[in-house]
Amino acid sequence: QKEVEQDPGPLSVPEGAIVSLNCTYSNSAFQYFMWYRQYSRKGPELLMYTYSSGNKEDGRFTAQVDKSSKYISLFIRDSQPSDSATYLCAMSAYNDYKLSFGAGTTVTVRA
């Protein structure tokens, strides 16, 4: 079993829809949770960074962490064609130096 599980999709939604992405994990030591966006043939770009359980909002993006269920989510409101990319979840334990990534979910927003 992988440490971080993420449904690879692909996910296709119409412009303006809400995109819902999620990851589950098995390592209860994870405390820091991140979402990265990766366009084709580019490096990952940091979107959201959260610590422990709760919600964090940044513009059209909302990140949720539920440590009791070992489940994290990213919601994208009013999705745009420019949001079409692969979204990677990543996480890390306290005092750890490495990020553990999910496999990524490919999202297409149709105009």
Next chain:
Amino acid sequence: ETGVTQSPTHLIKTRGQQVTLRCSSQSGHNTVSWYQQALGQGPQFIFQYYREEENGRGNFPPRFSGLQFPNYSSELNVNALELDDSALYLCASSFGKIEGSPYEQYFGPGTRLTVT
């Protein structure tokens, strides 16, 4: 502010050869991490350098080695290349070694290595 840069962009090598990949960290950052991303997979941690010293290593064999220079740029060296080494190699830079926090890591565009 200059972002993370990597060179070369693409590279084709033959099995058994050696390769060196380079990374310049973002201005003000003193920590560099290297990741391997196979097609359709998430990045896998190779190792990290903090102030020119290795600060941790993932599950990669010793033929993967690295260096960090006084200006905080870094190299990844891979010896005895295997077909499975074909991947996107990503460098990420960050600032400092904050107690507890993995600190935000910013990625470069990557080097795509093909081993034939």
